[in-house]
Amino acid sequence: MSPGLHDLLHFRQFSATLGAFARVHLLRTGVRLGLFETLRRPHTSTELAGRLGLAQDLVAAWLRAAESQGLVDRSGEAYTVGASVRWLLDSPDAAALHAMLDQAVLSWHPRFESLPALMKGAERPLHGAAGEAARAAAASRLIEGRAFDALTRVPQAKIARRVLDVGCGYGTYLAGFLTRYRDAHGLGVELDAEVAEEARRLLREAEVSRRGEVRAGDFMTMDLPQGSFDLAMLNNNIYYFPPTQRPALFRRVLAKLAPGGVLAIQTPVPSTALASRLLGAASGGAVFDLFLRTHRNLHGLPDASSLHATLREAGFVETGEVSIVPGGAARYFWARAPS
Secondary structure: OOHHHHHHHHHHHHHHHHHHHHHHHHHHHHHHOOHHHHOOOOEOHHHHHHHHOOOHHHHHHHHHHHHHOOOEEEEOOEEEEOHHHHHHHHOOOHHHHHHHHHHHHHHHHHHHHOHHHHHOOOOOOOOOOOOHHHHHHHHHHHHHHHHHHHHOOOOOHHHOOEEEEEOOOOOHHHHHHHHHOOOOEEEEEEOOHHHHHHHHHHHHHOOOOOOEEEEEOOOOOOOOOOOOEEEEEEEOOHHHOOHHHHHHHHHHHHHHEEEEEEEEEEEEOOOOOHHHHHHOHHHHHHHHHHHHHOOOOOOOOOOHHHHHHHHHHOOOOEEEEEEOOOOOOEEEEEEEOOO
16 A cells, blocks of 8 residues: 555544544534424525524534534535434434433543543542533433343343342432332432432332332441342442442342342443444443543443452352343343342
């Protein structure tokens, strides 16, 4: 390959990288301002700006940039929303997808912008600033349906009637479980008192509050009955616990499980499986792992083999895995208590 062609190919890749950065902002702007929704029908730049009350020159420039990224289609002077964006608007998971855009711009971008300073030893910030938890919770709902399907393949989950949700957050999994299994009772534990109150509200809205309770406090020190639960869940929060604290966490969960009870841990994990690479989950997981490590109160994604070993060392007698998405970039790790 000639040096000139070699440089052109690398410059093309570099340009594509810059385009990918711009694409997120173009998408988010189009969603937030209703540009894409309006472009379900053809509009010229002048018509679009006038209808939405926006600056005409910026709308025209946005349309040109969006067309260059394949987000809108052009016919003559008129533009319409592109097929990929129409999917984004109409997907059953649209709210979660939009939350992921917000997460990328409002949470990920500031952390990665400070990455050079962090690598040089700057103090890592705390995760949990205003809106961060809510955005993360909304984005995580993207795989909630698939996660519940996977949970049914975890041993004993379908027949569990006493459920403990550790770090229940806004209560979506606890409410979802109690809605699906009408003879089940559940207890959620959430460290943040305001988030716990939101979880209680969700249980009331789901009409399962008679069978579900949420307590605010630290699971590691809270007074809870021993051996009372058939199933314990840790959904997308294992990375809040440092690896050195996980053995104690698992031993405490084990003490709360009935004989033969099961712990189910939902988490992304680093994956190099072909399906994960093709779907983008492998790269997404690697970026998320880096994002986690830029905070002093979060920790990297768990290694699968280490997680199994730690669960067995804590006293669980059997462990296994259930994939949530193809390739296993997100999965449930389960562990059974002694009978």
